[in-house]
């Protein structure tokens with residue numbers, strides 16, 4: 363997607379917010395230019411530039427940043443123009459508390475249609491009985507999952523945030539840690555892998571009401587059957603927080619938790635490549651409880667433009683092209699992991715099965731936070747993440763966004779080489795060779811414009 367440019371085509375329609383219409387005789391005779399002009403109620407970047415140049419500049423700066431650097435944040439992606447069009451549409455103006463056919467407002471027929479289509483596409487895509495597509499975010503989906511199954515004070519078993527659990531998995535800074543009694547499991551400090559016998563022992567000891575399976579940096583597929591067995595054995599609900607892998611699951615590039623979990627919560631904006639938002643998948647038995655847990659228990663009116671954009675994303679995710687993308691995301695991550703290891707990074711679990719890689723830069727003489735800064739200065743945008751040892755931090759990289767841009771295995775090798783040079787040379791002699799790496803990163807990003815390639 364190209365960065366928006368200055369307004370060019372004059373339009374024959376009234377400019378919103380002004381009384382002065384544009385003279386129709388000034389409109390270009392070219393009908394396609396007239397068609398290309400945004401219709402009333404749809405996004406019009408030229409209008410933003412005219413009305414609020416200050417914010418328009420901020421938006422353009424973000425577009426330039428995305429075009430100029432390599433996006434390796436594992437939770438990010440580039441949505442399609444179709445998803446963006448649904449977001450910036452008149453559905454943004456509609457209040458629609460409730461569910462299709464049972465709203466608290468009038469005039470919800472198109473909104474109902476959007477939500478029905480989104481739900482139907484989601485249940486078909488993931489083979490689930492029921493989908494709730496209203497959560498405003500991944501965290502809102504987790505909150506609703508807890509609200510559906512738990513009471514305040516209940517014991518919950520989840521991956522400890524210090525080992526890669528999300529904030530909503532019991533962090534004391536989050537509602538989860540405040541309102542529930544979380545017991546945290548980790549990964550083996552040496553292998554970096556989940557130790558199911560230890561999780562089983564902890565579940566037997568603590569008897570949680572729910573077990574949460576999900577992480578922000580675990581690079582392997584969880585054994586959902588093992589989690590189900592442990593949950594059954596200890597009388598716990600199984601909640602799978604598939605915020606990260608949901609897109610891989612949709613594309614058939616990762617196993618599905620749907621047959622095992624009582625409830626799956628997820629985001630729609632990570633590997634799935636939809637709008638920012640959350641969703642829940644469940645069986646018929648919990649459908650009503652889940653719906654009530656979203657509205658009215660934890661949310662008000664659904665964001666119907668986002669619901670429509672989720673429907674668009676589910677439609678895209680059902681195509682062979684998306685399955686090819688999802689498999690390429692994993693192939694790219696495997697190549698990137700191996701190449702980073704060859705550069706000297708200690709890759710957690712020795713590789714990846716997913717879109718993400720966790721790596722310790724310690725063998726290159728630096729820590730995760732410093733590495734993130736050195737990489738940022740070189741135009742390589744990554745996160746820090748916990749390490750299995752619990753000592754220090756590593757870096758987390760993901761391949762979803764760069765794969766969406768059209769990068770392949772050759773570019774992954776280039777990225778690993780640039781990461782190695784930025785961290786090694788920057789670490790030894792601050793800034794010495796970083797400018798050259800920066801140029802190469804800019805060149806790489808420039809060859810793959812931000813957006814679906």
Ligand SMILES: *Cc1c(COP(=O)(O)O)cnc(C)c1O
Pocket residue numbers: 437499500501502504528530576577578603604605606629639640
């Ligand atoms: C990203 C993520 C979330 C939260 O998503 P937000 O949309 O940022 O609220 C929850 N759980 C896991 C495991 C995640 O990775």
